[in-house]
Amino acid sequence: MNPEIAILLISCLTAVACAIPGVFLVLRKMALISDAISHSILPGIVVGFFITHDLASPWLILLAAISGIVTVWLVEAIQKTGLVKEDTAIGLVFPALFSIGVLLIAIYANDVHLDTDAVLVGKLEYAPFDNWIINSSSSQEGITNPEDFINMGPKSLWTTGSVLLVTLVLLGLFYKELKLSTFDIGLTSALGFSPVILHYGLMSVASVTTVVSFDAVGAILVVALIIAPAATAYLLTNDLKKMLLLSVVFGILAAFGGYYLSMWLDASISGSITTVLGLIFLLVYLFAPSRGLLAVLFRQRRQRTEVSLLTFLLHLNNHDSIEERSVTHLQEHINWGKVRAKKVLKLALENNMISKNGDVVTLSNKGKEFTEKALDYIITNKDEKIEDMKDDFFLFRG
């Protein structure tokens, strides 16, 4: 297989496999547990490597996944003592397990290709050359004929691909249960769906995904692949299905973008992928239509103007005399700067809420109605009545 295609495929599959459990971890406010898992699977990987001498062996993946589950369980056990909070418990557990892994490597595996560098950032660059070879000549031992060996392509492709497949099947089967238990754990158990099974099921998927991705992107960068796509998608949608879909899209985008960035910079592929993920998040954080920074600033500005408008209209509503309603008096009286006063006046005129006769402004019928409705809303807070106003004015949106 062409190494370029192999690397692209592996990184896409890894990104998608990480993004799916990532959505649920982020929504459960457990994003940090992925950090813990990704580090504490190291002892599992090392012990598995001693036994199998193969980083892509299913046994190694299983052992590592078990150390991931043990992490989750340990964190919960420490937390349950009530002596420390969850973040502290996470901080206690994973460095302990990770350091056991580091010691095991240093003592027993110094001469094998399981180095700390690969552990930290992965070795995506070499993945296409670690191929799965099947020996089809089963009968004659000792005779080696090159034609009997079938090259099945990179091992990582197979491990990541199968994990992704299992993840997708589980997601398809248990989407409803995962959604329910993520949103409302009390109802989940009242309805008879065991939250414990769902929780550990999700954690198992997250652990296995982390193990197979670990090989490609390493212990630290895998955290970005799990958290960043979900966090980005969360800013863009109010629908769980769309959030899953968007996370997958962002994962794939980052895989492609990262690959070509790394070619251009001649730098680490996994590092480039996570950089691209970070950039995507930054862009969405700034420009997301309703939750983005710019949208929020814009909305706050409009809200301020609308509050000013309402204050202005209220003043007109409360004072009938001509001198109270002259433009110059209003400027002094409400104590606004010229710019702001002008803006409010313009807004009121545009919306036909006042009429202006020379220097004197008068509340129109529409303006009167609006003011009364708004007052009524602010005092009674009866939501139903102002449904139609909500579309025109940000002011009335919670």
Added chain:
Amino acid sequence: MADKIAVAVDDLTVAYNYKPVLWDIDLSIPEGVLMAIVGPNGAGKSTLIKSILGIIDPIAGSVQIYDKPYHKQRHLVAYVPQKGSVDWDFPTTALDVVMMGTYGALGWIKRPGNKQKKQSLEALEKVGMLPFKNRQINQLSGGQQQRVFLARALVQNASIYFMDEPFQGVDATTEIAIINILKELRKAGKTVIVVHHDLQTVPEYFDWVTFLNVKHIATGPVKDIFNDDNLTKTYGINYKVAVQQ
């Protein structure tokens, strides 16, 4: 009324980290009552409901729903948790939350379909939330969120309804709307059990009441037992409320 026992709690003790929250509770709730559970903060009101529903494991005692353990009678029970117990920023709509009420009858793996959607829309209509069905749940007011939760319980079409402080943080209109629905449920022969905070409204809203403060103090018809004596026993101070009969 009062011949069949809907919920029977027997010697129930619950503890968090060895500290008892509920101590040796015996309680029988007859079918068809609209009952308030009252007691001071930390009295274990929510814990009582949660342990009846199997959300919390008691360290001793048992619970029977119509003479059988809860896990065999799930389909008869609906539950409205405290509004604050869930994350309202969760990416989902009002209709979707109501649909969750149908998950119990569906069981594992099966997905909700058109029938469940129709039931959910009817439940939304009943609580006056149909116009908001596609609204993101964090765009709803506190009262509207509570109505969505009520609709989710209604869609379960249960015989017994447990509600944990349904009036907390809701506006007056919603409070009246909710209590009217609860009264309708009672008229239809359902049993409704509500953790309640506002003692003033007990005689007006409910026909039965349970006083609870770690221990069970009294259970019975409001007109018989909602008096200064029981209030004092429950709240520990010399309690005087004007109870209009």
